[in-house]
Amino acid sequence: MKRSLRPLTVAAACLCLALAGCVSQPAPGPGPNAQGGACAESPGVTRDSIALGVLTDLSGPVSAGGVPWSKGVQAYFDHVNATEGGVGGRRIEVKVADHGYAPPAALQRYQELEPTVLALPLGFGSAANNAVAGRLVDDCMSLIANNGSLTDSKPNVFYNASTYESQALTGISWYLKDHPNPRVALLYQGDVYGEGVKAALEYAAAQRGFEIVSAQSYAVGDQSFSGQLAAITAARPDVVVMATTVGATFTFFGAAQAAGATWDWLGIQPTFAPAVLGLPIRDAYLRDFTITTGQPLVAGGGPATTVAYDTLRAVSPALADDPSSLLGWQAAYLMHQALLVADRSPSGLTRGSVLDALSHLDVQADGLGPGGFRFDPASAEPGVPYDQASIVRIDPAAPGFLTPVERYTTSDLVAGFLQRR
Template sequence: MSSRWWGVSVLRSAVAVVSLLVLIAGCGSTPRAELKTGPGITADTITLGVLTDQTGPFSPTTPSKIKGFELLIDEVNAGGGICGRKLGMTIADHGYDVQRALTGYFDLEPKVLGFLDITGSPMMEAIAPDLLQSRVIAAPTSWSADLLGNPNLMIVGSTYDLDVINGLSRLKKDGLLADGDTIGHIYVPGDYGQGALEGSQFAAQQWRLNLQAREIPETGTELPAMFAQLKNAGAKAVFLSTTPKQTALGVVAAEAMKWDVPIMVNAVGFDPAMLASPAAPAVVKRVKVVAPFAPFGADLPGAKEVSGAFNRKFPGVEATAAVNHGYSVGLSFASVLRKACGNGDMTREGMLRAFRQTDHLDTRSLTGPLRFSQAGRPSSDQSFLVKPDLDAPGKLSLIDGPFTSELAKQKASKPR
């Protein structure tokens, strides 16, 4: 064997080894020079938008939700960021005004890769056409099944209808509801109330229930009269898809008429401030809340981690379950960002592809396992059953969850 041949052979072997090492390294991350990027991405930052209500009717829960975003962003950045870039967010307040929301959206949209939050159904409806046109991913603070048909929306957790079905299924399992019984459902108009009603209607069809549905405006105060009607109709349970003030009004009415009926409420219908009002004893005694995410401080892996991080970063600050919601949304966005980075495409089109490739996302029981690959279907069919608790952090304590029911699985399998 000549020394010349040996030298060439060694050189070729070295080149092959180096090429293999480069290939292996490339599987873990995409070199910056090859990464395709979109709006909101610079050489060292990925910026996400938050379009929320900081001064309007839904402002009480906003600080906790934003703190949940902050905790996730801190965690990601402490680990080196994503694709060598730190995460950041830009917040705009719309005060629950559609025109202000549109102004804020069109100001933020060119500057961000996606939206961690768009609060408010009227705002979402006004903005949705441009989301489709600009190919932006957004996570609305809504769990309406009607939104599942929009491929750009990231609905994190079970939808209103599935929470209702899981709640009613729990009553049936506990022997408090049987086939053929009468149930009441009081709901506000719009995607929240009507979406929740879809759940009780589905259960009524399957179990031959006599559903007594009552619609009430968001500012309506007719809850005592409606509860009296439902009592006279022999309702075995009442589901409320109302505002927190209306929830308190209805529960106090049931207490006044000494009607010992199970009362279940969607998460949107509960506010910890209710427990600082005269309605507190009745709310604690009678209400169960069905939610798409775990209560703050629950004895679950993810909830314990989040509450620990929250207390270290915000000592002495009151928290609500909205912290877990914000963190879960941030966790979902981070998972999509990492997948897009691995694909070498962090444009908005690349984000949408990565979004639909994201499946079996483990939130450590902050929600049920999330799947975004099935367009038109909810990301989870699992709910949490919780109860108001004056002594619990966030004023809610866990009864059960995440759990699902056969009926919820059946409903969730039907694409929108």
């Protein structure tokens, strides 16, 4: 039975915030009996402070996301320290480690952090998180990851938002409303991110009867996409779905524009960063690109997003308008709620009590998500808090740069896809 971990009234939620995988994988935590061994330990916890760790990319190929995500986490806990005095009278200290999106470096940084921190409110980058995943269970370590692929889910790893598969299914369902039976092409990163989106689109095609006319992959670090562009152009698509990160997105989009491409564009969450607003492709990107995303939206959001945006803006206006910083804030919010529950548990703050609190977390979102965040160890997605995604366009005049076309919706394809898996 699920338990509610905080009052569900809007007033109480506002006050708090104002002051404040694949199905065959095992559940993300050991459940309510996480005790003994590493689960009974409390590294990083003293009378006055709680140390948490962040593993992120500050210098590598996805640092455009890793830097603002990390700053969002830091800003959230600075806010909690300033307005609530931390958790249980203990201030939160955040230790940030840069892995440069290199798996060996991620494992090394984890090994350095692990003895000194209670939990990880952010692990950024799927490849890096995979490198440390094998250690998490033995160490009874909780890790909140940037939302990723369902096929990439791991024990003790909790996504902050909907999976890329759910985003793809919701996005293509939205497109089909006005474009029945389209010719769909896909450019995808050749890893679990891209493969997960590819599997979701193939399922959607089988269910809705449209054709995937071309599916082209690339490797992280590729600088040229001429072969993929030629193949997609020859397939004459109506829409190109982009399961890519920002560097590949901007390069491929620019090359397609230069070649006279006229198809529609639908990107998954990692296809936008504010850097595009300073590039020559800016106007075409703003005009033609639509994104399906699980992240919180400032425009039309709730009390929590207002607090987040105002706090981030006090740190830096550029940080406030970068959607990745709000995702970092969201991840830190989830960890904060788990810490509050764990601190009230009979064992107090231990790795096991934090893991148990996250595994059963059920809290209001107040704009940071679609109604609430709920992790359920018995579900098909034990480490995923919700399935909804929003359809957005980029608007430089809007707070957070994202303007919703449809806010927090879920395709009926999602349930069938999860059941199939």
